[in-house]
Amino acid sequence: MNYCSSDFCAASIYVRVSENRMDLLRAVMIGPQGTPYHDGLFFFDAQFPASYPASPPTVYYHSGGLRLNPNLYACGKVCLSLLGTWEGHGCEKWNSAHSTMLQVLISIQALVLNEKPYFNEPGYETYANNASGQRTALEYNDTTFQYSCRTMLYSLRRAPQHFEDLVAGHFRERGRAILAACKYYMEGNKVGSVVPDEDDEDKELESANAEGSSSGVKPKNNQVDLRAGAGVVRPASFKTNMEVLFEELLMEFNVKGADTKKFCAEKLKKSQPAAA
Template identity: 60%
Template structure:
């Protein structure tokens, strides 16, 4: 096999939760003695320091970023599964602001947390736009998966959006039985974020309804 297409579901507890992130992987002739090449379908959006809008995936395991020996590709031992798990765990994480080299030391303590929270707000908006992009242009061979995922998750996604518009920090909400459970508190939802979120929510709700999701109509006119 020379090519592989994968979709990673954004992990709970991160500003990427419930999103779908599409990657194409090319296995070079010397694989597994050298790492695969991975392309990210960004839709032109930069929602992580390690995921470029041109599609580049910056990861030591892929040889696209320097790292220590334990983080690099080990010929004959490292695997494609390891790459995908690393993207999900190390890139699509709860505080992607600190993925930028040196930011963990340059912005310690409260200042770093404030900047990280603000970055998560920006990232969450881009993640919602990625949902719209993916739903409108589902990747080939994954059309049914995309439709099914967003049809089942639509209401919970929009409930979480409402909680973020009301002050919860993006990534902090888990929806249980249609009710938002905020598992951490903090000062969030600046006016600019709330305004952008309200606009994207309406577009997303409209697309969710077109996709066959139920109980989403009320979010099309929400004034969050």
């Protein structure tokens, strides 16, 4: 089957359509930064009914058996008012005169794959203004990021047909950043928070140490804590699970040619016996 492709939204959504079956479309979107979905690849298939555009397309999500969002079911169902799979009002519903497939894709990326998907669950938005709800939302993000990492592994090992090069290229480019984020979260930082650039962090550390020396104040262990939002309290299972996912991602990113030298060197150093 021959495919043609196009991309939207500053190269964050890619689409392929069949030249032989114009009623079929496959799309992949990159998870937005600042969310537990960042840098992940999420695949969707769409079929346009004979009544299109009077009726919305049917959309299927490649879940890999994971439910990482209240709107994206493990069975592949996409729950969205625009698709008629959830109740909606006014402009939330499909309009044959104005609604498009691009609108569907952007809605999924912007409204479904958001910063705090826990509140996507019907009725849960009422908990957004209290501490308990916010705490639960952060816990949900921790689980979601782990599922997102597993989805990355699923895509790396079984890339959807005709998207093999895109998958390999994406993770070759973003592998280092994903691994850095994994380590950052394991250190106690909030999932989705900005990971300091290594070069900027080194410069800040050198500057802080220099200021400490000139003022006669010696930084503890010659280091300062540069982690924004550090101190997130989590169960031990989060770090344990992330350590396993980190090792699997490191191996797969190596195969794809990502820049993993720093992480491989750290792993080698840890494996060496301590000097007597």
